[in-house]
Amino acid sequence: MKLSVLDQSIALAGAGEDAALRDTLDLAPHCEALGYHRFWLSEHHSLPTIVGTAPEVLMAAVAARTRHIRIGSAGVMLPHYAALKVAEQFRVLDALAPGRIDLGVGRAPGGDMRTALALNPNAQGAADRFPEQVRDLQAWTAGRQHRGIVAHPRAPAASGFERVPELWILGSSDYGARLAAHFGLPYAFAYFFMDGQGVEQALELYRTLYQPSERHPTPQATICVWALAADSEAEARHHALSRDRWRADRARGRLGPLLPPDEVAARGFSADEAPGVEAGQRKAFVGSASRVAAQLRDLAAALELDELVINTWAHDPAVRRRSYALLAREFGLAPRAANAATDATA
Structure with missing residues (x-):
């Protein structure tokens, strides 16, 4: 079983948004080790909670701080951009971190329509062109001449293939599953976004409809889940209150930085918020390391997956690092030698 990380650069109450980006850069070598x-x-836009707006820029900074871990976007919201420019950006990244770059692309705007129009004045209907953009991106990231154009920089061939960024389709519905299957590309389902709703159907469609490609002769799928492990059940539940509060506020159209769990606990939840919070807590992967690891293993086995991507929010960065360390130990991940920027103490 392989474990991976999705980091969203979450703004924390009491800290500047720039601190969220620095925390992302510190977390990467920690997880690598x-x-x-x-x-x-x-990638999200005009949101006061998720402030990672430019994954391709952060990826370059992460590449400079790491040596082995694969680095990727989850994802680039392709309808905002020209496919050629995205291909060029990720070929540059691959030149900086050879063989370590993943290019995950999505169709969703990652924000509201007003923001989408600011990013792309032709945003109306842009999502309808997503399949065409994926086709173009697939050709250009692979180093092929397409529409009379080649995306540079080129990379030397290895094992019969030119080294290229690995293209992934991201989604939370049947649409992405069908598209990934059609193009013969790896597929990642946003389990945390939907609380798992529709995951079985999406993966079944992906595997059943899969059309083998030269680089990916067999389906390759993963899911991204939200999980938080701690040294005790009570501690994990307490720190998860920050995200519980955020979800309750989001349901009312209120968004902001992640609040400290002590503040959330003191404030509590209103009578009309409590049922939704409790329902979310029952579905959450939150608790002791052994319990969360067992839940994740059961889920991976049920969905026939050999990799899970873990997304963790906590107001205290040390809590996040501890959670990732505990799960790494439970799953028996092989530690790597730490570089000077890494503190991977468990």
Whole structure:
């Protein structure tokens, strides 16, 4: 079983948004030293909670601080951009971190429509062109001449293939599963976004409809889950209150930085919020390391997966690092030698 990381650069109450980006950069070498397989970064816009707006920029900084872990976007919201420019950016990244770059792309705007129009004045209907963009991106990232154009820099061939960023389709519905299957590409389902709803159907469609490609002769799928492990059940539940509060506020259209769990506990939840919070807690992967690891193993076995991507929010960065360390130990990940920027104490 391989474990990977999705980091979203979460703003924390009491700290500047720039601190969230620095925390992302510190977390990457920590997770590399623990033995995690990938470190993915999300793209969101005009949100006061998730402040990672430019995964390709953060990926370059992460590449400079790491040596082994794969680095990727989860993902680039492709309808905002020209496929050629995205291909060029990720070929540059691959030149900086050879053989370590994943290019995850999604169709969702990662924000509201007003923001989408600011990013791309032709945003209306842009999502309808997503399959065409994926086709173009697949050709250009592979180093092929396409529409009379080649995306540079080129890379030397290895084992019969030119080294290229690995292209992934991201989604939370049947649409992404079908598209990934059609193009013969790896597929990642946003389990945490949907609380798992629709995951079985999406993976079944992906595997059943899969059309083998030269680089990916067989389906390759993963899911991203939200999980938080701690030294005790009570401690984990306490720190998870920050995300519980955020979800309750989001349901009312209120977004902001992640609040400290002590503040959330003191405030509590209103009578009309409590049922939704309790329902979310029952579905959450939160608790002692052994319990969370057992839940994740059961889920991976049920879905026939050999890799899971873990997303963890906590107001205290040390709590996040501890959670990733505990899960690495439970899953028996092979630690890597730490570099000077890494503190991977468990």
